[in-house]
Amino acid sequence: MGGFFGSTSSANCVADVFYGTDYHSHLGTHRGGMAFWDGEKFVRFIHDISNSPFRTRFENDFAECITNDKLKSGIGSISDTDDQPLLFYSHLGKFALMTVGLITNLDEIIKDFLADNSYHFAAMQSGEITPSEVVGALINSKDSFVEGIKYVQQRIKGSCSILILTDSGDIYASRDYYGRTPVILGKKDGSYAVTIESSAFLTLGYEHVKDLGPAEIIRVSNQGYETLSEPQYEKMAICSFFYVYYGFPASTYEGINVEESRYKNGAKLAEASCVPADLVAGIPDSGVSHALGFAEYSKIRYGRPFIKYTPTWARSFTPTRQSTRKHIAKMKLLAIKELIKDKSIIFCDDSIVRGTQLMDQTSIIRKAGAREMHMRIACPPLLYPCKFLNFSSSRSVLDLATRRAIKELEGENADISKYRDPDGAPYKNMVDILREQFKLDSLAFQRLDDFKKALGLKGICTFCWNGEDVSMPHECPHGCHNCSQTKGCLPPEKK
Numbered sequence: 001m002g003g004f005f006g007s008t009s010s011a012n013c014v015a016d017v018f019y020g021t022d023y024h025s026h027l028g029t030h031r032g033g034m035a036f037w038d039g040e041k042f043v044r045f046i047h048d049i050s051n052s053p054f055r056t057r058f059e060n061d062f063a064e065c066i067t068n069d070k071l072k073s074g075i076g077s078i079s080d081t082d083d084q085p086l087l088f089y090s091h092l093g094k095f096a097l098m099t100v101g102l103i104t105n106l107d108e109i110i111k112d113f114l115a116d117n118s119y120h121f122a123a124m125q126s127g128e129i130t131p132s133e134v135v136g137a138l139i140n141s142k143d144s145f146v147e148g149i150k151y152v153q154q155r156i157k158g159s160c161s162i163l164i165l166t167d168s169g170d171i172y173a174s175r176d177y178y179g180r181t182p183v184i185l186g187k188k189d190g191s192y193a194v195t196i197e198s199s200a201f202l203t204l205g206y207e208h209v210k211d212l213g214p215a216e217i218i219r220v221s222n223q224g225y226e227t228l229s230e231p232q233y234e235k236m237a238i239c240s241f242f243y244v245y246y247g248f249p250a251s252t253y254e255g256i257n258v259e260e261s262r263y264k265n266g267a268k269l270a271e272a273s274c275v276p277a278d279l280v281a282g283i284p285d286s287g288v289s290h291a292l293g294f295a296e297y298s299k300i301r302y303g304r305p306f307i308k309y310t311p312t313w314a315r316s317f318t319p320t321r322q323s324t325r326k327h328i329a330k331m332k333l334l335a336i337k338e339l340i341k342d343k344s345i346i347f348c349d350d351s352i353v354r355g356t357q358l359m360d361q362t363s364i365i366r367k368a369g370a371r372e373m374h375m376r377i378a379c380p381p382l383l384y385p386c387k388f389l390n391f392s393s394s395r396s397v398l399d400l401a402t403r404r405a406i407k408e409l410e411g412e413n414a415d416i417s418k419y420r421d422p423d424g425a426p427y428k429n430m431v432d433i434l435r436e437q438f439k440l441d442s443l444a445f446q447r448l449d450d451f452k453k454a455l456g457l458k459g460i461c462t463f464c465w466n467g468e469d470v471s472m473p474h475e476c477p478h479g480c481h482n483c484s485q486t487k488g489c490l491p492p493e494k495k
């Protein structure tokens, strides 16, 4: 995952870009970057932020730039994977570009480009080509930024929201074709800004102007903004996990605040699956707001028997090595025995992905002497790995706890679709296997219809729960969405 923030101002924009980008640090933990236009050239910084927070890692760059009054436009990135912003020099001029999303047909697009022997990409040390470079190549293959971004929207599979800083100091912002990630425009005196997390506006003084619609492209200057390509809402599919887990609680997307949506979701969960208990508690962080909603609805006392030690530990789902994830999950959660011993407790958590963290948590709770342990999960079982945003960095479907349970039930070639129905026997058997694995007295997941009712938003992606994808089926022979052969979606043009 990742996030971005861009600002264009009549004065120095460095502080806004620096802090605005930092407010996306929960969305990525490996790479950070900023680029500013000084009227003649780009000033760019990229650092590894795996072992040091964004603000610490970029404080020298910040100090160097904060007094430079030429730096009135800039963009910043947080990413799990990509070194960006990338700088381009093409027939479109000089520009800096960054993307957020996941492109699953990258190899196919690269192959098409390389079929033309005059094209090349800069490889990273790992030998891979960064997705943003491929996006830049697609944009450069067209006559304007708008045509280029539309072409990206046609060609890629997965998702891609884009920020471009041009050599006029203007910023182009575009939201993924299906709106999987939010992109939000704000303004204050003499400045406009674009962000993924609206919470980044709060302390920087920006007022919300609008959420870009799916596929919308805008150009922003310090004077205002212009919509260059209208949004399409028919196939909107914002990632539901922004509300359940990823999103920062103070953010609001599509008019729905994340924290408030979690209270409502927790209340709905209580309505469907409450049991008698002494305490309701949340697994930090996002389980807490769901638990508050659960406790309020159920009238069972809320408590905090788990406290998370956050200052120095990275998010535990991000590392791809199982041993690292397990170690981080174990070290950062501290239990308060005095609140647990002899109690029957309902715990709320956002989701079960691999189950790594839940396994450790349940063992800690048992050791602390809980009488009963009931787990309530704020979303339906994750049955399909995300193919749009790289949620959970899974290497295999069997990374998912549900898929391992299904394998245990009926081997490798099970029909997964029958496990979607929460009233069906296969679903109940799968949940029972998970309950036994985690040694819980009871386990219940939010039902999809209840989740939708609690959220109250149409146009959400639910693929990881029910395998339904608004971008399918498509007819394009190149595998692109939003086009058919007759509409002329062709491989990259030869130069």
Ligand code: SF4
Binding pocket: 180, 238, 239, 240, 241, 242, 385, 386, 387, 388, 389, 390, 391, 461, 462, 463, 464, 465
């Ligand atoms: S598949 Fe799940 S995690 Fe991925 S975009 Fe859809 S809702 Fe979000």
